Amino acid sequence: MRIRRLLVLLMSMVMTSAAFAIDAPEDLTIAVNGNDVVLRWQGVAGATEYNVYKETSEITDVNLLFPFATTNALTFTDNNSAGNQFYYVVTAVVPAGDLSGVINDTSNTAANNALVFASKLDDPSIFGLDYTDANGNYLIEGLPVGTYEVCVYLLNRPVGVTSVVINDGGISNWNYTWPAFSRTIVPTVLNGVVNWTNDQVYELAGPTSVAPGATLNIEEGTTINGSSSISGDTVNVLTFLEVEASDGANPNGVLNINGSQHKPVVFTSGRLTGTPRDGDWGGLIISGDAQNNRGRVAVGEGNTGPFGNALANAQNAQSSGSHRYFRVEFGGFKFTPTNELNSLAYQAVGSGTTCEYYQAINGADDGIEFFGGTNSCNHIIITNSGDDAIDWTDGWEGRIWNAVVYTRGAASDKGIEADNLEADNNATPRANGVLSNITFVGHQGSPAAATDLLNPRRGTKFNWFNFIVTLGGAGGIDMDNSATATAAAGGASRFDYSLFWDNGAAATEVIDPNTGAGIGDGHFRCEDAEWDNVNGVPAGGMTLNGHILAAPTGWTQNISNFRGTGFVGTNATTIIANPLLSDPTNYDARPLTGSPALNAANAAPAAVLATYSLPYAPYIGAFNGPNDSWHVGWSR
Incomplete structure (x- = not known):
């Protein structure tokens, strides 16, 4: 017992x-x-x-x-x-028992750092896990009695699966040796209906596409590699997987990623020797025929596309498939500073597409970027992105809820970089990212990135609720460009019911409207010339209720002052307080018991969220307490 x-x-x-x-x-x-x-x-x-x-x-x-x-x-x-x-x-x-054993690789040598995950068949919320040591040993203690599905994972190997019975007071033993397997080199164009199964590892031989009219189904627990032709810093063959938009004669391609909580689908590096690195392969691109304020885009970044349509021809309800429980590791690729592949790019994808339980980890560019479209995502994790974590442009109108972002210092840029369109800040349809229950943790790595965690700009609208924003290098939120202010007029953009802590080198953790200009906290700032000119006043000279809106340094003391530009946000619903996260610098952003983030009175009311078609959550941030486990099993 x-x-x-x-x-x-x-x-x-x-x-x-x-x-x-x-x-x-x-x-x-x-x-x-x-x-x-x-x-x-x-x-x-x-x-x-x-x-x-x-x-x-x-x-x-x-x-x-x-x-x-x-x-x-x-x-x-x-x-x-x-x-x-x-x-x-x-x-x-x-009544409980233990599970132990030894995991070996195909060469019958010890498999170091393999993940062994056991979940109870009749109640998957009961689980245990351990990583093998240098000798391949693992031990999972205290599993309640019953029958468990046990999965074992190792980089670039098919998943190993068995069932084990745990008896009261006993030690059940399961040893596993990976059988020899061959990589399946996939063709560069996939037609018809193609099924990838978890008893094989699939290797991309180059840019690979799911053609218009084709469907690719990927079974839970399947591993997909980029090219194994990598030597040191040289990626000899650029690989990525693109799901194509329609071509006029055929409908758009469809990708179904059928992962599960304990058997995710993993897209990862194909490097056979040495440590995998960001940029080892190009990532995952989904192209569709929904709205884009550039119209039909002939060529996207990395020579992908075409995708998108002007609003009159947009297929905004289109489905590009169901994407559930999957990771993209070591992806992204930078051709030039303005031509980059991301870990995951949605290019004008419609709202019929499902994206949930997705993690981008150690990517060379953005964790996820939307180029127009109307699709939404939930329960996503962006870990150590090489540029921005979440990015949108080209008139994307969608939703994200329950997400966590960990940046890694100098290699990362923004937690959110949100544009309408760089070439025309007022292009229509105008981008509007509607987001709730997201936790942003900066300063992962040294030196800390000297950037703001949130950066709405270039005319986008934004409606954000229940954010935790902490450890931003330069600040919490920086709102740029006069078109962004104009688009926010009348409360069209809103940022409420959120919590800030320890952002910016000058952060004082106190919002004080009487603090002298330029020496306030580092949580909120805007650029004077851009925002003040919208209101017809000289840069640095606008006041509201007797207080300076923005000092020449670019800092502001009081988030409620942004109301003068049409932006909605008040001290009453914006908190400066320690969120009491479990271990944020070691990738655990769950709030501890007693955190103000867990006080339902601080969170956005259900009626407010319903207005924006967002689900209600009685807490701030991505997690509902120290025992919340939606991220367990499928993420790393």
Whole structure:
């Protein structure tokens, strides 16, 4: 048996007379009913019974005590105990065992740093994982009894899968040696219906396309490599996978990435020796026929395309497939500073396309970029992008919710770089990124990137809610260009119900409208000449309610002052506070218990989010507390 402590150190000072509730952790309530004390708690998955401990002094270790009572119910009544002071602790008894073994590579040598992941078949929320050591050993402890699907992953290998039964108090053993396998070199043009399965590794031989009218289905747990023709810093063959738009005679190509939480589809480097690097291959490009404010684009970045349509001909509801539970690793490629491939590019893709549970990791350019289109994404992670994490242009109108961004210092640029169109800031349809529940963590790496985490510019509209913005090198948000201000008029752009902390070298963590110009906090700034001229006043001279809007240094002290430019955002709904993230510099941005981000009163109300067709979440940022696990299993 494994004892799981459900609650710790809860003191109940029980009084006589009328019943009353006592503040307690969310899983346990204690109340008085006449002369009795009544305890209630929520069930623990796999528990067969619960031990109740009761002492007259603080309980620090139940292992030294005998239970006062044992029950298989979710409530316990302690008779005739009212009127005294007691300490109660409830623990769950969960029958459990361990899983261990040795993982070997195809050469029968130890597989170092292989991921072993076990998930319970009848309840996938119960899982355990471990990485093998230099000798290939792993150990996963404390798995509740039952049957588990066990998957093992190693770079550039097919996934290994088995089922294992975990018994109470026992150690189950599973050893695995990868069988010899060959890489399947895929043709550069895919026609008809093509199925890729997880018993093989697929290698791209060059620029590869899913042709108009074709469909590519990728099974869960499948690995796709860029070219293995890499030597040192030289990528001898540029590879990428593009799903093509329609060609007039045939509809657009379709890609179905059918990953699952514990068996993601992985697009990665094909490097056979040495450490994989960003830019080892070109990435994933999805081209469609939805709106683009450049009309039909003949050639996109990296000579991809054509894609997009003027609004009158746009197929905005078009589907380019379902893309679920997948990673793009070491992708992106820079031809020139203005001609780059991203880890994932959506080029005028329609709203019928699904994108969820996606991670870009160690890419050479943007983690995800939208070139027009109307598609949306949710539950995405951008880790260590070589340029911007999230980027849009060409009139993209879509939504993103539940996302986390980790930048890596000097190699990264913005968390968001949002444009309408560089060549014509007022082109239509105008871009409008509608986003909620995103956590941005800067300063990953040394030296820290001297950029702002958020940069709406060049005429885009933006409506953002429930953001955590922390550790930005230069600042939290920098709003640029007069067209952006004009587009925001009348509240058309909105940034509310968000939390800022420790952004910019001059951050003071206090919004003070009386602070002298130029020495305020580093969370919010705009460029004077661009924003002030919209309002017909000299640069650096605009005031609102007696306070300077933007000093000549480019800093502002008060986010509510942006209302003078048409931008909506108030001190009442914008918080400067420590979000108490678990370990943000080590890629864990889940807020700890007690974080202001977990206070539903600080988050955007459901009615506000519904106005923008966003799902309600009673918290700020990407995660609902320290135990939120939507990222576990499929991301690295």
